[in-house]
Amino acid sequence: MNRRTMFKTLAATVGIGGVGGVVATRRRGRNPYYEGPVSDHFDGVRFFNPEGKPPKGFRDLMRWRFGPTPAAWPETVAVIPAKPATRIDDLTVTMVGHATLLVQMAGLNILTDPFWSDRASPVRFAGPTRIAPPGIAFADLPPIDLILLSHNHYDHLDIDTLHRVQAVHAPQVITLLGNDTLIAPTGLQTQAIDWGESTDFGPLQVHGVPSHHWSARGMGDRSMALWGGFVLTGPVGALLFIGDTGFDEGRPYQGLQRFGPLRLAILPIGAYAPRWFMQDQHQNPDEAVRGFKLLGAAHAIGHHWGTIQLTDEAREAPRDALSEGLKRHGVAPERFRAMAPGDSWAIPSI
Template identity: 35%
Template sequence: MTQQSESTADTAATPHPDGPEPAGPAALPSSLPHPPLAEPRPLAERRVWPRTFHDRLTSPLPGLKGLARFAREGSVRPGRQGLADIPGLPYAPGPLPRTGTRTVAVTWAGHASWVVRIGGLTVLTDPVWSRRILGTPARVTPVGVPWEALPRVDAVVISHNHYDHLDAPTLRRLPRDTPVFVPAGLAGWFHRRRFTRVTELDWWEAAELKGVRFDFVPAHHWSKRTLTDTCRSLWGGWVLTDPGGRRVYFAGDTGYGHWFSRIGRRHPGIDLALLPIGAYEPRWWLRDVHCDPEEAVRAARDLGARRMAPMHWATFVLSAEPVLEPLTRVRAAWERAGLPREHLWDLPVGGSRVLG
C-alpha cells in the first residue's frame, strides 16, 4: 500500500470486527434501538491508514494445509453437465428506465456491476465491462448495458480490489474527475491513474454527494491484487440513501456472518439488498468469503431488507457449482422462507426494476 502522508490527514479508527460498535460519536447509547449514523466526511479527503487490515478478517485466510487440500481435490470449474446450461443463462438487455430525483431504479449489467439511479444520480457499482478478467475465462453472458447507452456517470462505488470487482480497462473509460468512493487504502490505486475525486472510507463511515449518502459497511471478505498486497486495503459494501430515506444496500463480495444484522440495525428500512449468490463451491474452500444462495436469503432477512436482487452469478465462471444452480436454489430458499415472490428481484443480465 502507498500511504498518503498529508499534513492535514487524520488516522482512521480500526474497530475489531468482532468487537463492539465503534466508540465516539457513532457509539450506541443503551437507550437507542440502533446506532446513529456517522457525520459525512469531506469528499476526496487525504488520509493515512494502517499498513494492513488483517485484523478485520472474520476468518483466517487459508494456510498451507488448506492450499494443499485444494491442490489435491479442489475443483475450480463445473463439469461438462454443469456448463451445459450456459446458453440458457438469463440475458435480456433493455433500455434503462426513465428516472427522476424521486425515483430509485437498478439495472444489472452482470456480475457485481449495477447501474443504480438514486436521488437523481447515476451510480455504478464495481463496474466490469471487460469481456475477460485476469485468471478467469471470458464472460459467459455479454454485458447487460452497452457502455454507450449509459447516461453520465455521477459516481462509482468499489467494494474491494479483486480483479472481478476492480477492472482497470473499464475505469479508464470514465472521466478522471468522476467521483469515486472506495475502501480505506485503495485511493492510491486511483490516484496513480489520475482520478482526482477519490473518497476512501473506513467501515461505518460515510460521505455525501448531491444529497445522496454513501455509507461504507463491513463484509466478510478480504483483499489482494498482487503477490505483496494481501489485506493492504479494506473491503466492504455500500448503503446508498436518497434524500427521501430510500436505501439500497450493495454487498460487494461477502460470506455469511454477523455483519448483516449489524448493518440492518444501523441502517433500518433497507428497501433493496443487492446480494451475491454465486461462486460458492467447493464449500469448504469458499464458505468464509462467498454466500451460497440459502445464506444470501438469510442475509436479506438479517438485514431487514424489503427486497433482494441476486448478483455475482451468470457472468464469469469462477467456481465449481453448475452455472444455473444459484438461481434455482435462491428461488427455492426464498419460497421456503415464506417471503413474497414479488420481492425477489431475480433479474436477467440487462434487466431493470424501479422501486416504487
C-alpha cells in the same frame, strides 16, 4: 472450465497462493496502499475481519485444485442489453453483470464495481472470461455521476473499465481505505472511507459498512486495502450494496437497522462452491436470504453470479438455490430477484 484452468484463473483474479510474498511484506512492515492508525479492523499493516476467519492458504488451495471437477459452464449466453433512461427520480436498478449494476436513484446514476472487460484478470491473455455480454452496452450508459467500489479483487476493481468510464463520464468514486491508491492512475476523483464513516454526494449520504471478505491484487498485498459495503440514504429511501461477503454468523447484517427501513439490499449469491473452501468469504444463496431477513429489507437483488466462472457451482445454480431458499424461509419470490444481465427493476416503494 477444467480444474487446472480454474486454478490459474482464480489465482490470477484474487491473488490466492502468494504466501511467500505475504510473509515478506509483513516482515518489512509496510503497506503500499494505506497508512493510518491501528483500529479494531486494521493492525497497522493489514485489515482483518473482527472475530472472523482469514482467507484460506496455499495448502487448502491445492486441496481444492485437486478435488472434484467443477461444473461445466456454457461458452456464451444470450443477453438482450437494456437501454436505460437518462435520469430517474425514483429508484430503478439494471443488471450489467457480476457485481456491476446501474443504480438510478434520486436523479443520480451510480455504478457498482464496474466491469466491462472480457476478462477479470491482471493480464489480457488469461483469466476468468466473461460468458455473458454486458447487460448495458458501454455506449448506452447514461451520464455516470458516482461509482461505488467495494474492494480490489480483479472481478470488482477493473482498471481498464475505470479508465473508460473516466474518459467518457469523469464520475466521482467512493471506495474503502487503500483502494484510492490503486485507482489514482485512472485520474478518477476518488474518496476513500472507513467502515462507520459517511460522506455526502448530492442528495445522498454514503455510509461505509463492514463485510466479511479480504483483498489482494498480487502475491504480496493480501488484505492491505479494505473491503466492505455501502448504504445509501436519501429522499427515495435507503439502499445497501455489498460486493462480496461471507455470512460470518450474520455479522455483516447487524446494526444496519440504524439507517432506517432498507428499500433495497443488493447482495452476492454466487461463487460459493465448494463450501469447505469458500464459505468463510462467499455466502451462498440460502445465507443471502437469511441476511435479507436479518436486515428486514423490503426487496433484494442477487448478484455475483452467471457472468464469469470463479468456483465450482453450475452457472444457474445460484439462481435455482435462491428460489429454494426463498421457499424455505417463507419469503415471496418477487421480493428477492436473481437478476440476469439486461434485467431492469423499478423497485417498489415501501
